[in-house]
């Protein structure tokens with residue numbers, strides 16, 4: 557037997573703007589507008605629960621490596637907590653805390669009976685084999701067996717995870733409890749209780765939100781151009797569905813760089829290219845590689861869709877943004893320091909907790925279907941998800957008019973108000 561050496565991942569550094577601080581500064585403004593009472597403020601500002609685990613995984617070379625994983629439950633007053641699991645080398649507890657709180661606000665904005673949570677494991681999935689990722693996922697699930705549950709906490713995919721990992725998670729949890737438990741996780745493969753429409757749900761919601769916003773701005777989709785940052789699940793679907801609406805997608809990007817075509821990029825071609833080239837756009841010939849990938853954010857387009865990671869729009873580049881509309885496909889792509897600059901410039905922002913809520917909405921439908929033991933048609937899923945998204949958009953828009961605040965603050969107001977009212981009715985502290 558091979559000798560076993562134990563390696564522990566080094567503790568991560570947070571060398572970027574702290575997303576938790578960005579979240580809190582918006583939360584504070586909304587709490588002030590609502591006149592939120594001190595008790596509820598104190599309860600909401602900290603997560604209900606934070607679980608840190610160390611997961612030993614036998615790597616393919618026979619050595620054991622210990623990975624650090626988190627699950628943060630921000631709040632459960634509205635229902636069991638919901639939120640994805642992120643596999644990335646930059647996962648940081650403060651980031652997971654912010655993402656968990658965003659899930660609380662997101663679920664409240666679209667009126668789902670869920671609280672908010674998020675999970676993460678510090679790892680580099682691109683450098684790991686499928687077997688290593690499977691053992692890591694099963695180890696994490698086992699470590700979280702008392703946290704997860706269809707009525708307690710329901711994970712889903714996020715950056716670095718997808719249906720494959722959700723299938724392993726569901727299997728491991730089911731073995732642990734001794735019963736098939738599809739409703740413990742969403743974003744599963746279709747054959748094992750996944751929902752039709754879940755894969756494209758977040759990108760579709762981004763498209764619906766963008767069209768609603770363009771209407772308010774008096775712009776036709778066929779007259780506008782867009783840049784989409786990130787070509788993962790959210791970015792590809794947002795780009796594809798927006799281009800189907802007639803929007804000219806001038807710029808897309810992924811880890812390999814940003815690609816620009818003034819006449820508009822053929823998104824189906826770009827997706828086919830990516831699928832044939834290990835999920836990357838390197839060498840894509842349907843557009844020109846930009847010298848500096850960050851220029852995508854400040855390029856001359858009407859609509860900007862950041863659909864990659866946090867804190868890409870900051871006080872350093874916000875001044876140079878030319879778009880009239882930003883639709884946030886990612887969670888937290890705009891740091892709080894950029895907000896005043898964007899507002900000053902009169903750019904309309906459909907904030908993350910509204911714009912990317914299509915994913916968790918269809919996750920909710922998946923959970924409902926699992927509990928009903930009945931599969932909905934794609935039309936049912938799409939029609940209901942689109943309606944939820946449009947209703948939420950109108951509610952947030954009306955709130956922004958009522959209080960004369962940007963859509964971002966209005967979305968927090970809608971969410972915090974719902975949570976605070978529920979605390980009032982339920983009582984308990």
Ligand code: GLU
Nearest residue numbers: 639640712713714916919
């Ligand atoms: N990770 C996604 C998000 O940030 C989906 C969460 C879910 O479906 O529970 O919204």
